[in-house]
Amino acid sequence: MITVIVIALALCAVVLFYMAVRNRRKQAVQSLRPVDLAAFHTLLDRDDELFIKEKLPRSKFVRLKRHRIRVTVRYVARIASNASTVLHESENARLSPTPEVASTAEQVMELAAQIRVQCMLAIFKLSLEYAMPSLQLTPAMLVPTYQTLRENVRRLGDLQTQNAIPLANAI
Amino acid sequence: MPLGSLIHDLWVAGFALQVLLAGVLLAKRAWRKYPLFTAYIFFNLFETAAALSVYRMHAYFYTFWICEAIGIFLGLAVVREIFTNIFAPHPALRKLAILVFRVAVVALVLLACGAIYEQSVSAKTIARVVMVATDGTRIVELGLIMFLFLSSSAFGLHWRQNEFGIALGLGTCAAVELINVTLMTHLSPAAGQIFSVVRSFSFNFSLLIWLGYLLFPERATSSGELPKKAQLEQWNQAVTELINR
Numbered sequence: 029m030i031t032v033i034v035i036a037l038a039l040c041a042v043v044l045f046y047m048a049v050r051n052r053r054k055q056a057v058q059s060l061r062p063v064d065l066a067a068f069h070t071l072l073d074r075d076d077e078l079f080i081k082e083k084l085p086r087s088k089f090v091r092l093k094r095h096r097i098r099v100t101v102r103y104v105a106r107i108a109s110n111a112s113t114v115l116h117e118s119e120n121a122r123l124s125p126t127p128e129v130a131s132t133a134e135q136v137m138e139l140a141a142q143i144r145v146q147c148m149l150a151i152f153k154l155s156l157e158y159a160m161p162s163l164q165l166t167p168a169m170l171v172p173t174y175q176t177l178r179e180n181v182r183r184l185g186d187l188q189t190q191n192a193i194p195l196a197n198a199i
Numbered sequence: 200m201p202l203g204s205l206i207h208d209l210w211v212a213g214f215a216l217q218v219l220l221a222g223v224l225l226a227k228r229a230w231r232k233y234p235l236f237t238a239y240i241f242f243n244l245f246e247t248a249a250a251l252s253v254y255r256m257h258a259y260f261y262t263f264w265i266c267e268a269i270g271i272f273l274g275l276a277v278v279r280e281i282f283t284n285i286f287a288p289h290p291a292l293r294k295l296a297i298l299v300f301r302v303a304v305v306a307l308v309l310l311a312c313g314a315i316y317e318q319s320v321s322a323k324t325i326a327r328v329v330m331v332a333t334d335g336t337r338i339v340e341l342g343l344i345m346f347l348f349l350s351s352s353a354f355g356l357h358w359r360q361n362e363f364g365i366a367l368g369l370g371t372c373a374a375v376e377l378i379n380v381t382l383m384t385h386l387s388p389a390a391g392q393i394f395s396v397v398r399s400f401s402f403n404f405s406l407l408i409w410l411g412y413l414l415f416p417e418r419a420t421s422s423g424e425l426p427k428k429a430q431l432e433q434w435n436q437a438v439t440e441l442i443n444r
Contacts, residue, residue: 029317030310030313030317031317034314034334035381035382037310037341037377039378041341041373042374044345044349045371048348048363109355112355115355115357116357119357137288137291138289141291141354144292144355145292145354
């Protein structure tokens with residue numbers, strides 16, 4: 029039995045490495061994608077969900093909630109992807125000789141890292157809700173944190189005068 | 200071509216690739232940033248030279264397995280080195296990553312113990328016992344490399360070209376080695392030669408991966424797809440209005 033698990037582990041590793049190489053090539057041309065935070069907020073609105081729950085039969089509600097979760101996951105994935113790009117783009121700024129630029133870049137990176145962790149948690153919670161639609165585990169912390177990240181990135185962009193396109197505007 | 204001479208040719212090719220890789224590491228002064236990986240490569244070079252010099256002698260068995268044991272521990276140290284390098288600029292993630300890393304180590308050690316226990320029943324010769332032990336340590340090594348890839352992907356971290364190449368080469372080699380060692384303990388010793396060929400191929404392939412990633416420069420992230428400033432400002436304004444309504 030364990031032999032089978034070990035062989036499966038090794039084969040999974042080979043698949044994982046292949047995917048990592050493929051994703052790395054994709055990442056090289058990855059760009060920031062804007063996030064409609066208001067629409068995202070609406071999707072997370074519990075009152076809206078309660079209203080739909082009261083008005084619709086259970087089967088329709090379950091179908092609709094799962095659809096909402098799928099859309100929410102796409103938003104979370106987009107936020108996570110943007111945070112990852114910000115992490116990467118801020119790495120050079122962190123090494124800037126100007127202390128203010130370096131310190132702001134560090135703050136931005138820390139916030140982006142926090143968002144990544146929150147996104148992981150959010151996707152985990154959303155997966156649970158997808159499996160059990162009666163659960164209510166909305167990751168409400170994500171919106172304000174993402175908003176703070178955007179403000180910090182804008183500050184970093186202002187400090188770096190050579191920045192032609194401020195990163196904050198893109199996210 | 201007889202299998203024995205194919206193994207020998209692969210060894211010689213591997214030795215040449217290792218000399219080339221060692222030269223590249225020296226030229227790029229890689230020991231400053233990757234001291235353990237440099238040590239690992241130079242140790243492998245020494246291992247190949249030592250094994251070639253005592254090939255077909257009684258001392259070969261001991262030389263091979265002693266070097267193999269040291270090589271595995273150096274491989275684990277390289278994994279730790281990459282882990283430290285990847286998470287060094289991210290203090291916010293490091294704590295969580297270390298915690299998950301420790302859990303992964305415990306889980307992998309348990310799996311390795313299970314594998315060793317299951318196979319120890321059939322291990323009646325010293326060679327089999329050594330192979331079973333190698334199997335266990337390879338499980339830990341490969342599992343940790345997988346953890347590196349999974350965690351960096353989950354945290355959205357960007358791998359530098361060299362680190363990615365080091366991990367990829369090490370992982371590919373460890374995966375083939377694990378399949379090799381696991382199956383070898385279940386099959387007849389006659390199958391050993393075929394496994395030696397596979398092993399040499401995978402090691403040479405890893406050497407090519409390391410050479411490739413060290414020699415070719417990193418592709419810059421394309422900023423050409425970033426939207427125009429005016430367009431971005433419009434989007435941002437619309438989103439802000441919607442948020443603040």
